[in-house]
Amino acid sequence: MTKHFENEIDRLKKKVLYLTAMVERSLQTSVKAIINRDDSAVTAVQELDNEIDTLEVEVEEDCLKILALHQPVAADLRFVIAVLKINNDLERIGDLSVNISKRIKYFAPFSDRKVPFDLDNMLERTSKMVHMSADALIAWDPEKAKEICEADNAIDEIHKQAYKEIHKHIQSEPEFVEYYISLLSVSRNLERIADHATNIAEDIVYMVSGEIIRHQGGNL
Numbered sequence: 001m002t003k004h005f006e007n008e009i010d011r012l013k014k015k016v017l018y019l020t021a022m023v024e025r026s027l028q029t030s031v032k033a034i035i036n037r038d039d040s041a042v043t044a045v046q047e048l049d050n051e052i053d054t055l056e057v058e059v060e061e062d063c064l065k066i067l068a069l070h071q072p073v074a075a076d077l078r079f080v081i082a083v084l085k086i087n088n089d090l091e092r093i094g095d096l097s098v099n100i101s102k103r104i105k106y107f108a109p110f111s112d113r114k115v116p117f118d119l120d121n122m123l124e125r126t127s128k129m130v131h132m133s134a135d136a137l138i139a140w141d142p143e144k145a146k147e148i149c150e151a152d153n154a155i156d157e158i159h160k161q162a163y164k165e166i167h168k169h170i171q172s173e174p175e176f177v178e179y180y181i182s183l184l185s186v187s188r189n190l191e192r193i194a195d196h197a198t199n200i201a202e203d204i205v206y207m208v209s210g211e212i213i214r215h216q217g218g219n220l
Contacts, residue, residue, distance in 0.1 A: 026097040045101040052094035082207035089196040106182035117162035129197040148201035155194035162187040
């Protein structure tokens, strides 16, 4: 491995870790805004997403340049391929965080209404999954990554329950349909964020060990 190649890989690692931190910050801002019913956070999340989009393009270009100029093999090749995939999932989490923040304005007129499913738990668990994916990436820890994959099942169950409860409430309280549809949208976006965090975890396992676990389901 040449010194120039080492420098390129190190620079790529730093960019991906910085992108991960920005995405986590974007999600945290959206989560706090939902909890506090604070629609002023929408602008902050959008500004973060613009930065995330710019950096995502840079990381992709860096990966392609490394592949073209250095033709890495073995662990280095796995790393670059994993980063290309992780990069896309991180950008999507940023987009979904924006989607969540945009629903806040629909909650404000209904601040006295209860949420018919465990939204707080879902917010906390999803945020933790993204944080764990950042930790696993920094530490190159495949075992922590596998924990993220297992955690996704709980998010799926909460989302299923949310759908059932919201469907019942829309039927019994059609005058609040906008409120309930917004809640369902938040739940759906959180469920998708958890899926992307799971994708990142699977790619970390591949990056470190070469093991492909994405079709193993709960048998990790």
